[in-house]
Amino acid sequence: MKSDDIVAFANSQKGGFIIIGIKDDASATGRQKGTIIGCQISDSNRLTILSKAQNCRPAVNIEISSANIEGKDVYVVVIPSGEYKPYCTESGTYKIRDDGKKRALFPNELLTLFMESERDKFITNFKDVTNNLEHQLTLTREAIINETDKMLDTLKDFEFSVQNTLDTIESAADSAESNSSNVEYTVDKMEDTVNDIWEILKHSLYLLPIISTKNTEPENIDQQEQIAKEMTKHFLKKYDGESTDPTDKEIKNHIFFLRILFPRLSNKQIVDLWNREKVEIVST
Numbered sequence: 284m285k286s287d288d289i290v291a292f293a294n295s296q297k298g299g300f301i302i303i304g305i306k307d308d309a310s311a312t313g314r315q316k317g318t319i320i321g322c323q324i325s326d327s328n329r330l331t332i333l334s335k336a337q338n339c340r341p342a343v344n345i346e347i348s349s350a351n352i353e354g355k356d357v358y359v360v361v362i363p364s365g366e367y368k369p370y371c372t373e374s375g376t377y378k379i380r381d382d383g384k385k386r387a388l389f390p391n392e393l394l395t396l397f398m399e400s401e402r403d404k405f406i407t408n409f410k411d412v413t414n415n416l417e418h419q420l421t422l423t424r425e426a427i428i429n430e431t432d433k434m435l436d437t438l439k440d441f442e443f444s445v446q447n448t449l450d451t452i453e454s455a456a457d458s459a460e461s462n463s464s465n466v467e468y469t470v471d472k473m474e475d476t477v478n479d480i481w482e483i484l485k486h487s488l489y490l491l492p493i494i495s496t497k498n499t500e501p502e503n504i505d506q507q508e509q510i511a512k513e514m515t516k517h518f519l520k521k522y523d524g525e526s527t528d529p530t531d532k533e534i535k536n537h538i539f540f541l542r543i544l545f546p547r548l549s550n551k552q553i554v555d556l557w558n559r560e561k562v563e564i565v566s567t
Contacts, residue, residue, distance in 0.1 A: 284360065286335045291378040291385035293343045293365035294396060299380060303332070304357030321355030332360060338373045341365075366403075369396040441543045507545040508556065514541065515560045 284301055292299045304322035322328070329347055336343045346361040369388065371377045377388040388396070518537055522529055529537075534557070541553045548556075 284332065284335065286339060286372040287376050287378045288385065289336050289343050289345065289362055290339050290370040290372055290376070291380040292362035293339070293370040294368055294378065294388065295380040296364055298362050298364040300362065301360045302357050303360065304352075304355060319352050319355050319357070322357055324349050324356045324358070328358070332358065336362075340371050340373065340375075341367050343370060366400075368400045369393055437544055441540075444543055504547050507547055508552065511541050511545050511548060511553065512556055512560060515557055516563075519560055 284303055288301060292301075302317075304320060305317040306320050308316050308318050332347055333345070336345045343362065343365060345363075348359050348361075350357055350359050369377055377393055378385045379388050379392065515537070519529075538550075538553055538557060541548070542550065545553070
């Protein structure tokens with residue numbers, strides 16, 4: 284068996300098999316026939332056959348088994364149609380099995396085999412990339428939904444807290460009807476507070492939600508502190524370059540808002556974060 288026998292089957296559409304130990308003969312009429320002569324079954328002969336397949340370009344995967352036919356040992360070498368066509372011998376010979384014989388590949392056939400192989404590899408790689416992208420999009424969508432739900436729950440709690448504050452102020456106003464000036468002052472103060480909180484919330488909407496698909500614990504303290512830091516930085520930037528600084532009331536409202544949104548952060552952590560960001564804005 285020669286190397287070009289192996290590449291001829293590998294380049295064919297269906298592959299084939301070779302029986303080592305049968306001699307090709309021809310009858311008196313010219314019809315091809317085989318005579319069983321047998322061969323020696325040994326590890327060295329097996330390695331020789333494998334070596335010929337491995338020396339092809341690219342290497343050809345074959346299956347070798349032994350059999351006994353009419354009392355004589357033979358090798359049966361199965362050569363499947365190759366996945367990475369076209370194949371050639373170590374010396375660069377391209378052959379194909381056609382109509383029961385091996386022959387040289389024509390240039391157009393060689394080009395066709397190459398294009399088909401590259402097309403199949405492209406389709407396989409494209410499917411792998413598409414499946415991976417679809418998986419990543421699914422993970423991202425799930426993460427966005429989870430984070431958005433958690434942020435909405437936080438805002439609902441904040442709305443409930445504000446509503447309780449409004450109810451308390453309304454109750455206080457009802458009990459103080461006799462003092463209209465105090466009532467008006469209380470209502471004005473309440474409106475200012477709500478407007479300040481709404482201003483902080485409006486400047487922080489770009490952070491709803493901040494998503495990181497690599498973070499396995501979206502509610503950990505480090506992430507809450509990072510989001511609070513970004514919100515404070517965004518709040519302070521509107522005063523960057525201004526001649527005025529935020530008032531004590533604005534600072535107090537911002538810190539109150541952060542405590543509502545991030546209950547796992549202590550008051551000291553929020554105040555320290557505020558001071559650090561204010562120093563950083565001033566220094567830049």
